[in-house]
Amino acid sequence: MAEARPRRSVRVGVGVGLPLVAALALAVLLSRLLPATAAGRWGLSPPVVAGVCWAGQLWYVGYGIDPGRATGAVWRRLFGLANAVTLVRGALYAVVAGFVVVPTATALAWAPALCYGGGVALDGLDGTVARTVGRETEIGRRLDMAFDTFGFVVAPLVAVLWGLLPVWYLSISAARYVFRGAVWARRVRGLPVGDLPDGDLSRYLAGVQMLFVTIALVPPVPTEFVWTLAPVVLAPSLAVFARDYLAVSGRLPGRR
Known part of the structure; x- marks a missing residue:
């Protein structure tokens, strides 16, 4: 019973306390640094939306953490150098x-491109730092995956709402969830789920998507050019999601 208390305190601290504190800090910081965003569409405050999204990301990561026996180690791993870089990336997203x-008619039109581009620039740096200092952890992996997925949703969504990308480009955001849902459905039905193919192509195309969305968010880039290039950039990534599902479902030759 005594051992369960510190574990419970870590879960509450990481899963509830940290997201709430982080959300409040980010909302206050943005309201002071970017006063032009104090009022937004639909009666929503952009700093509050950013804070809530930041809290949601951290809650998702904290929810899956197993404190284990060494409760202090959870906090040390979470706030290590590599994870600190990842946390900054999540805050930018x-x-x-x-x-x-x-x-769209805002004096801060450059901000989404700078923030998302900054997060993209940091992507990979956290992994490099982790491998260099020997601190690759499960927490870091969850942080990286959560922030990557979140960035793939919000950045294209801003671009679509601002008319910088066509609405069908959001299919790249939905593709990850459709794929995971389809794999989950197979497991629920008791069907076999195979291994994914080599991930190098997927990582390369993800990098292309990140770069393209960043460019689309840059105000001086011609919208006509972005819309023309969008299907060329989008099609290979959607094809890879389809390939991955065919692979895990055993429909590709040599995979069962």
């Missing part, structure tokens, strides 16, 4: 989410 409710 949360700021991008706040611009979902910002009208």
Whole structure:
């Protein structure tokens, strides 16, 4: 019983306390640094939206953490150098989410491109730091996956709402969830789920998507050019999701 208390305190601290504190801090910081975003669409405050999104990301990560026996080690791993870089990336993506409710005629039109581009630039740096200092952890993996997925949703959504990308480009955001849902459905039905193919192509195309969305968010880039290039960039990534599902479902030759 005594051992369960510190574990419970870590779960509450990481899963509830940390997201709430982080959300409040980010919302207050944005309201002071970016006062032009104080009022947004639909009566929503962009700093509050960013704070809530930031809290949601951290809650998702904290919810899946197993404190184990060494409760202090959880906090040390979470706030290690590599994870600190990842946390900054997640905060930048949360700021991008706040611009979902910002009208297009804003003096801060560069902010989504700078924040998302900054997060993209940090992507991979956290892994490099982790491998260099020997601190690759499960927490870091969850942080990286959560923030990557979140960024793939909010950045294209801002671009679509601002008319910088066609609405069908959001299919790349939905593709991850459709794929995971289809794999989950197979497991529920008791059907076999095979291994994914080599992930190098998927990682390469994900990098292409990140770069393209960043470019689309840059105000001086011609919208006509972005819309013309969008299907060329989108098609290979959707094809890879389809390939992955065919692989895990055993429909590709040599995979069962």
